[in-house]
Amino acid sequence: MEAEALLQSLTRVVTALDGTGIRFAVAGGLAVYARGGPPSDHDVDLFLKPGDADRAAEVLTAAGLRRVHPPEDWLTKVYDGDILVDLIHGPNHRPVTDELLDRAALMRIGSTAAPVVAGTDLLVDKLLVLSAHRCDFAPLLRIARDLREQVDWTDVAVQVSASPYARAFLALLGDLAVIDPKEALVPEPPQYLVARLSRALAEDPRTAELGVHVTVRGEHVHLTGEVTCPARKEEVDAVVGEYLTGELVHNDVRVADVREPASAEEIGR
């Protein structure tokens, strides 16, 4: 199937839906193409909210497309000649929401312009499709390379964290230096990070410090307390560094003052 024919069908669909008030965004291969990825020759994928799918199908039928009723409960299909148009309202069992459509950006695709799913949402969708039977990383690698600057990889990592296939792919992207490996690490909830750092500082023989407090505020790790000498303060940095994934460390740990006291406290009756 020719890419040109696919773009013509997209133009017909977008024109038909324009002015109907039905919110949609272009997804799948055409969204990848719109965002600078390889051309698509598969089908037209549109994301729309579950409540809008039937009406969209009716509008498109009225515009001369042919509706079919697939057995799947997460999409509706219409054909423009031989070209399949998927009207998807529940990709990967996650309903399309206004928020997802809000994140889409109006972009030029071929001779038309339409909202295109955001880079991050697009990659999440592509990665969640991976399964034991669909595990071809080759086309995904090209897409990841072409779209990498448009993707919040940490967000992707969080959203796909339940999929071993997606995690493997993100690790591959890190090893290939397509992305910074730290970008694709799922950030730990702060309370676990505090607990891990505190235990590491106590149990790591380099520090053996129970007297350093760890506070995590977003991307910032604050260390307070007191150690015996400057070298110990540096060791605290080294141990903490091994557990972090890009957080900024503020080492406010004091070095002990071991001067003689200036005065005595009188303990009277």
Next chain:
Amino acid sequence: MRIAAVGDVHLGEDSRGLLRPALEHLAGTADVLLLAGDLTRHGTVEEARVVADELAGLGVPIAAVLGNHDHHSDSGEMISNLLRETGVDVLEGEAVRYDLPDGSLGVAGVKGFGGGFAGKCASRFGEREMKDFVEHTMASADSLRKALQTLDTDVVVALTHYAPIPGTLHGEPPEIHPFLGSYLLCEPIDEVGADLALHGHAHFGCEQGVTPGGVRVRNVAQPVIRKAYALYELHPAELSARR
């Protein structure tokens, strides 16, 4: 009578010479040095040797208790023996008497342990591990009581690593108070009416507190006092008159 006291110096093998400059003139400043535990970092004999060298020949009597760090390598006994060879009176359920120019000083010492404070403390109930935890504190408090009872000196000081009251823990998260001390350690201090109770362990706590019975408590952990040692001046005649 001037008592110098510090805890939690956490000396490592790399700490040689760190404390010595400030201790060099101790004999002219204080009559005695009391150490409130955590003298070492990992509780190794090598670290204890650094401690012994820092303390050797100061010209004042020295009494010490060990802290949790000093037990980390299961070498508490060897550390105690090594320090005793240097002339340090390491106290664990023992008391020592010093006849100083201004009067006699008795120091009773134990490491102590956790468990928490009245109303918010662990009970000897349930799992064996829980009972072991509480029983360790009970035994420690008991040996502190026995040691204190042997003393018949002008001034009586209780020396522990763990805190006997929550008052000197201000600054520490309340959730960890049960790991910082126990009210069980405080009971014998009040029973004998000690003149001063010294402890360490709580790096984020504060220096001054008082027991329910009115005994002054001082947290001398080095991060709290922020100097080589704290100095306390007591007047034996006044104190013994009170008893």
